[in-house]
Every structure is written in structure tokens, then in C-alpha cells.
Amino acid sequence: MQFDPQGEAPEDLSHAGSVVDKAIEYMIEQGIDPISIASALLGGSLGMLARSMDDRAVAGVLRSALASVEAGELAEMRRASEAEQAANP
Known part of the structure; x- marks a missing residue:
């Protein structure tokens, strides 16, 4: 890999x-x-x-995912998806 x-x-x-x-x-x-x-x-x-992975590494992945949510990355994805749906009804 x-x-x-x-x-x-x-x-x-x-x-x-x-x-x-x-x-x-x-x-x-x-x-x-x-x-x-x-x-x-x-x-x-x-x-x-x-x-x-070991538990510590899994926890790191989960912390990274949580940081993305807290940084507003999912909200940005949601807005982009909604804009795309509005443009292509």
C-alpha cells in the first residue's frame, strides 16, 4: 500500500x-x-x-474525525450537497 x-x-x-x-x-x-x-x-x-490497528491508533482516527466535525467540515459538505440538489432538481 x-x-x-x-x-x-x-x-x-x-x-x-x-x-x-x-x-x-x-x-x-x-x-x-x-x-x-x-x-x-x-x-x-x-x-x-x-x-x-491497536486501540490507541483507533482513538486517534476517531479524534481526527471529531476534529473535522468540530471544524465545520461536515457542515460545508452538507451545504455543497444542498446547493447541488437545488441546482439539479
Whole structure:
């Protein structure tokens, strides 16, 4: 697995993200509630992290995710998504 110059993201992250996006689209089409989708993905993600990292490293990943939320990154994504939906009804 090759890492980016900052040593943060594996080169196959884009591919994995695309696969997850397709899985989410499929579950939405199946009428699965968004909170159920998110909960299942989070549980699966934690399971994957637990198999590949120690608890301290997992906690670091979770702290990084929390910092992104607190910095408003999710709100920015939400606004962009809403703007896209408004532009393409």
C-alpha cells in the first residue's frame, strides 16, 4: 500500500471511497433508513480499524474525525450537497 507524500492516505483510498459510495446508493435505493446505513458503515469501519490497528491508533482516527466535525467540515459538505440538489432538481 503506497502512501501520499504527507503519509496520510493510501493510494487506493479513492477506489475504496467509490465502492462505499456505490454501496450507500444501493442501500438508499433499497429504502434503508439513512441512520441505519450510517450505523452499519460506522460499525463496519470500527471493526476494520480494530483488526488493523491497536486501540490507541483507533482513538486517534476517531479524534481526527471529531476534529473535522468540530471544524465545520461536515457542515460545508452538507451545504455543497444542498446547493447541488437545488441546482439539479
